[in-house]
Amino acid sequence: MKSDANKIALTILAFVGMLAFATVQPIYSQIASVFSPPPAIAIAEFHHTDLTEGQVAFMWLGEGIGERAGTASAGVMVKTSQHTIIIDPSNLLPSEAMDAMQPLDLILITHEHGDHFDADTTVAVQEKTGAPVMVSAGVYPQLQDRIAEDKLFEMLAGNTETINGITVTAIQSEHPSDRPVMYLIKMDGLAIFHGSDSGFVDELNDIDSEVHLAFVPVGKPSPTASLDDAASMVRALKPFVTVPVHGPFEEMKALEDMVGNETVIVIPSAYVVKVPAEIVPEFPFALMVFIGAFVMALISFMRIRNLGLSL
Numbered sequence: 001m002k003s004d005a006n007k008i009a010l011t012i013l014a015f016v017g018m019l020a021f022a023t024v025q026p027i028y029s030q031i032a033s034v035f036s037p038p039p040a041i042a043i044a045e046f047h048h049t050d051l052t053e054g055q056v057a058f059m060w061l062g063e064g065i066g067e068r069a070g071t072a073s074a075g076v077m078v079k080t081s082q083h084t085i086i087i088d089p090s091n092l093l094p095s096e097a098m099d100a101m102q103p104l105d106l107i108l109i110t111h112e113h114g115d116h117f118d119a120d121t122t123v124a125v126q127e128k129t130g131a132p133v134m135v136s137a138g139v140y141p142q143l144q145d146r147i148a149e150d151k152l153f154e155m156l157a158g159n160t161e162t163i164n165g166i167t168v169t170a171i172q173s174e175h176p177s178d179r180p181v182m183y184l185i186k187m188d189g190l191a192i193f194h195g196s197d198s199g200f201v202d203e204l205n206d207i208d209s210e211v212h213l214a215f216v217p218v219g220k221p222s223p224t225a226s227l228d229d230a231a232s233m234v235r236a237l238k239p240f241v242t243v244p245v246h247g248p249f250e251e252m253k254a255l256e257d258m259v260g261n262e263t264v265i266v267i268p269s270a271y272v273v274k275v276p277a278e279i280v281p282e283f284p285f286a287l288m289v290f291i292g293a294f295v296m297a298l299i300s301f302m303r304i305r306n307l308g309l310s311l
């Protein structure tokens, strides 16, 4: 009987321990299959993904079309518990996808190159979603006459703007275009970085906020982004989760080999909604549960032993 009680106590301890351990594992889950669904279905599913505080979902807009077919874009949609945004959609949204688009809180454009920005698509997304639009200085004149003044914001490196509960800081980008920027976006307690197709810049070392999710460009066809620059971005920002974008899949996987032990790499799939789990590791809570369970089990173990001895 005594040893049975010991076994029960140890089994409970092991279970609680495993449970606590499981909650701190930065695993990720993905909704939908790994096969790319049609964009319109994917966008509808993305909008219907329910998230709790501290969760984030993203959907990569896939590879370029037309002359850029086969080159991975930096276009993404990102959603937290209360907010939904789109970054660098270029011309990657076919009209049926536009029909599925629901209200957005913000549209962000990093620079004027065609694989990041398309004026007609941006205007169409803005009209459909009513969202304000933050753009680099090189993009601003192209939208000035097409988007209402109170909906269009020019973002210069160093600028910080808050709109619809989202705070965005523009960071100097290293790229041959007109005052290109990268973005650090804070919404619902999460910080999200988008590296456009920039090379590494020292300013990234000065970001003192935690970064929960980073979209990092790995290379082709950018003249500035590269695997080494992407690895430097990860080392400067120390994101919990990193999503490689803007480059071939071999380079995305190569980044995982380089920095996979410093961040959780999630390789994107075109139009697949991904929800990195436990993006904010709940160390204090999990640790509390673990220590509490351990102490309780130790006490019961000693009591059982004492009872055993006194009998």
Ligand SMILES: [Zn+2]
Pocket (backbone or CB within 6 Å): 111, 113, 116, 175, 177, 197
């Ligand atoms: Zn570019």
